[in-house]
Amino acid sequence: MSPLRLCLGMLCLLVLAAVMAVLLGETSFVIGQYMEAVAHPGSPPGEVLWTIRAPRVAMAALVGAALGLAGATMQGLLRNPLADPGVLGVSAVSGLGAAVAIASGLAAVPGAIELAALAGALAAGGAVVTIVARLREPEALILLGVAVSAFGGALTALVFNLAPSPVAIAEVLAWLMGSVENRDWTDSFKALVPMAIGAALCLKAGRGLRMLTLGEEAAAMSGLPMSRLRVYAVAGAALLTGAAVAGAGVIGFVGLAAPHMVRALVKDDPRQVLWPSALAGALLLVLADLAARLSPTEQELKLGVVTALFGAPVFALLAWRASRSWRA
Amino acid sequence: MTAAWTLSGLKAQQGDKQVLDAASLVVSPGEVVGVVGPNGAGKTSLLRAGLGLLPRTAGEVWLGDRRLETLTVQARAARVGYLPQDRRLAWNLPAEQVASLGAVDLPEADALAVARERLARVGAGDLATRRVLEMSGGERARVLLARLLTTRAPLLVADEPIAGLDPDAQLLTLDLLRKEAESGAGVVVTLHDLSLAARCCDRLLVIEGGRIVSEGAPIAALSPEVLARVFKLDGALVETPAGPVLAARRL
Known part of the structure; x- marks a missing residue:
């Protein structure tokens, strides 16, 4: 399938899912109320659809797209189908940044959480890629990711431990579980800037990602400015992850699963998989948020919980398949 | 000289x-x-x-x-042009695309045309659309040799x-x-x-x-x-x- 046709197909599915996610929710409407919402956006049904649900869907789509693109970029950069911001610990350290900002009372300062999350993602992304240059085996990469995640988790536990009040602990916990509840249009616009820069950097690194198929040394001799493209890819993926964490907390496995949904359709090409991965990530998260909202539980499920419940088995399956190829 | x-x-x-x-x-x-x-x-x-x-x-x-x-x-x-000893490939791309990676100076369509010609030259013309990770070691070596020749x-x-x-x-x-x-x-x-x-x-x-x-x-x-x-x-x-x-x- 041509990448353009695939993207158009994914886009149609995403629009369909987004419309469904705006129409469906805890509060049910009849046809007349939907028509009223369209004709009079300020009416009560219009308020629910356009002020509560639509910005939430937009944020879920943005965060999903960011994570899908970041995952595809990291998989290409590290030449590993198990790489994603969550598995490599980038999300955990980004979440730590946000947790520190919340626990230290900086949440009231505009942009503080976002900046802290971005700084955490950039620091972890830079560290992972620097160390990975010395580790060639995929098993070592996963172990490194486990170590970075564990360290991020330990420091986050320290934040809980030293938090000044139970309220602060609850706020940090809610953030870390991931959610797009109560997001408004301003939140989406704020997330859009770093995400757009991150996406541009990742797409610019696309040729380098494809060249890395040959391995580090052949790519270095290929005539492409690999050092620069590597920086683009790391900075882009980290910006996308940081913006996603800032916008919706820590949401795992979307970055891992989204590229695998579309990889076979672009013949495994690490460059052509970028756009479709972003769209697949957006689709996944819009549907996951809809599932969270429609779950028959008393408390709404957190988005990060839903993606982890579905994503962990996907990760296990991919790891099992990958381990077979390592043994081959 | x-x-x-x-x-x-x-x-x-x-x-x-x-x-x-x-x-x-x-x-x-x-x-x-x-x-x-x-x-x-x-x-x-x-x-x-x-x-x-x-x-x-x-x-x-x-x-x-x-x-x-x-x-x-x-x-x-x-x-x-350099052909390293390590022949591991990360992704399961078609052979012609792997071979075309030797010609980043050319537009993609031209690079693919050169790659197909080099694949034929190394006796792997019939492998052009096959995926590299599904090939034998010898077939993959030919594809990588074609990639080296594609550098010109x-x-x-x-x-x-x-x-x-x-x-x-x-x-x-x-x-x-x-x-x-x-x-x-x-x-x-x-x-x-x-x-x-x-x-x-x-x-x-x-x-x-x-x-x-x-x-x-x-x-x-x-x-x-x-x-x-x-x-x-x-x-x-x-x-x-x-x-x-x-x-x-x-x-």
């Missing part, structure tokens, strides 16, 4: 180990130079240091008439290009590299098979402990003394109608 590749007095270290010690090499256009030596002798290090992939502690490298350090990555790629560079450097190939594929690979040399390219290969090295190369360099210990026409470079001292073999290269063959036993 300007040499395609000049390495002069290269020294390099990996950790505490001196992997190259004042190694020099000149490769002219149109010749096939073989680098031979025991495992760990420094063959790959010589190539990597000469390409700027391994930092040097001393020495100079020239690609054509320019010092390596003065070249941009694009200019370096225009002057040398005046210097081709191949690190153990025939390792793991069947005899027919070994001879085909070396014949193709010979044809590139006949078209004017300088070719450098590292090899373990001394008979093939002697038969297919114009000149051999014998390396041991990071030092070039013998150099010249194959029969002279692999003299019985060199075979004994460097390879711990008792024997000699014997001329046959098919070319020189190593007749030797372990010392």
Whole structure:
């Protein structure tokens, strides 16, 4: 399938899912109320659809797209189908940044959480890629990711431990579980800037990602400015992850699963998989948020919980398949 | 005529180990130079240091008439194509796309056209649309050789290009590299098979402990003394109608 046709197909599915996610929710409407919402956006049904649900869907789509693109970029950069911001610990350290900002009372300062999350993602992304240059085996990469995640988790536990009040602990916990509840249009616009820069950097690194198929040394001799493209890819993926964490907390496995949904359709090409991965990530998260909202539980499920419940088995399956190829 | 590749007095270290010690090499256009030596002798290090992939502690490298350090990555790629020893591929791309990665200077459609032609040249034309991770090791080696040829560079450097190939594929690979040399390219290969090295190369360099210990026409470079001292073999290269063959036993 041509990448353009695939993207158009994914886009149609995403629009369909987004419309469904705006129409469906805890509060049910009849046809007349939907028509009223369209004709009079300020009416009560219009308020629910356009002020509560639509910005939430937009944020879920943005965060999903960011994570899908970041995952595809990291998989290409590290030449590993198990790489994603969550598995490599980038999300955990980004979440730590946000947790520190919340626990230290900086949440009231505009942009503080976002900046802290971005700084955490950039620091972890830079560290992972620097160390990975010395580790060639995929098993070592996963172990490194486990170590970075564990360290991020330990420091986050320290934040809980030293938090000044139970309220602060609850706020940090809610953030870390991931959610797009109560997001408004301003939140989406704020997330859009770093995400757009991150996406541009990742797409610019696309040729380098494809060249890395040959391995580090052949790519270095290929005539492409690999050092620069590597920086683009790391900075882009980290910006996308940081913006996603800032916008919706820590949401795992979307970055891992989204590229695998579309990889076979672009013949495994690490460059052509970028756009479709972003769209697949957006689709996944819009549907996951809809599932969270429609779950028959008393408390709404957190988005990060839903993606982890579905994503962990996907990760296990991919790891099992990958381990077979390592043994081959 | 300007040499395609000049390495002069290269020294390099990996950790505490001196992997190259004042190694020099000149490769002219149109010749096939073989680098031979025991495992760990420094063959790959010589190539990597000469390409700027391994930092040097001393020495100079020239690609054509320019010092390596003065070249941009694009200019370096225009002057040398490299086939590393590591043949692992990360993604299951079609063979023609892998081969086309040798021609980043061309638009994608043109690069694919060159890649298909080179695949046909290495006897893998029918593999063009097959996925590389579903191929045998030998088929994949042909695809990577086609990728090297797609670079169209005046210097081709191949690190153990025939390792793991069947005899027919070994001879085909070396014949193709010979044809590139006949078209004017300088070719450098590292090899373990001394008979093939002697038969297919114009000149051999014998390396041991990071030092070039013998150099010249194959029969002279692999003299019985060199075979004994460097390879711990008792024997000699014997001329046959098919070319020189190593007749030797372990010392």
